[in-house]
Amino acid sequence: MFELFAFGDTGWGDEILRGLAVTVQLAIVTLPLGLALGFVVASASMSKLRALRFMGVGYTTVMRGLPEILTLFVVYNGVGLLLNIVMQKLNPEAPPSDFSPFAAGVIALGMVVGAFAAEVLRGAFQSLDRGQIEAGRAVGMTEGQIFRRIKLPQVWRFALPGLGNLWINMLKDTALVSVIALDDLMRMTKVAVGVTKKPFTFYLAACLLYWAMCVFSEVVLARMERHASRGVRRAS
Structure with a gap:
């Protein structure tokens, strides 16, 4: 069995590792896009402007209600079609081009992660102690200073468990x-x-690799949570 995972022409070890590298790259590139989109959508859903609240809540409602694979198909085919239309407008003689599957995966997964991250972040912002914010204003802090010194550290601590779950789900997605x-x-x-023609062997290997990535992520996330909660007094 082990010769199936050898490197070179005799096995599939190098192909599996290249696939693993692509999976990790896809997840790492998608994460900041999803978090940035989540912050924007969360801010919109908490805005005092009704139109922004409508757009923020509408986005999370729609994206969380769609299957991820359907979102992927829509992005891959829709953006590819749009790019070809634009290229034809700019240069009628331009040949049709295929949209990058990697870019489509980043965009689609980023949109999905952004919707779920927005809800996690919105809940974290709403959990903030308003008294601390008022105290910051009372001592002359600007809104930017209040956000950096009071809101952001606590939001990060409150949201980290939920964002960690999103990361693990995204790895599998x-x-x-x-x-x-x-x-x-x-x-x-x-x-x-x-x-x-050995499905059990290779699918089991893939299961172990996905499981290893998730376990490693859980260890890292646990350390991040302990670091984010340093100095926080816990009730006994």
């Missing part, structure tokens, strides 16, 4: 991009299964 021909871990596993 990256497997969806295999359906748009991105050579991630799941797609390379499917290719190996198709050639060797």
